[in-house]
Amino acid sequence: MRETELSVDLPEPSDAQLRFIGRINTPWQHRSECPKQGSLEDGPICTVEIFDPWGPALQGIEAHRYFDLLYWLDQSRRDLLVQSKGGVGKAFGTFASRSPVRPNPIGISTVRLESVDGQTLHVRGLDCLDGTPLIDLKPYRSAFAPKAK
Secondary structure (H helix, E strand, O other), X not given: OOOOOXXXXXXXXXXXXXXXXXXXXXXXXXXXXXXXXXXXXXXXXXXXXXXXXXXXXXOOXXXXXXXXXXXXXXXXXXXXXXXXHHHOOOEEEHHHOOOOOOOOOEEEEEEEEEEEEOOEEEEEOOOOOOOEEEEEEEEOOOOOOOOOO
């Protein structure tokens, strides 16, 4: 704990069950190696493995170029209410940040689809640890989204 941080004792979970539908493979083994935000243009190509029986759910995926990946930050703390960047500077509430330390450590990245090989997606734009469990993926929809080529 840093001097300006505040944590809470967590209650027992009782209301949600997630099914991990895949695994994300990146070059980063430690949180300190991860970029703060992945690059869609020149970030490393990472792979997203989709587990059985979810392979058929990829049908038509090539029609989209950008996706939002939702993943479970399985190595993150879940107890901080107030955090500080690097232990220096102003403290801020967890919900006022994009920190991976959250009550429900769900990460989201917008990624660019480079290719599909069976049940493996090759993407750019990730910023999570190698082996991170995948919760879901959805085509990116925004008025500002680049169109698929």
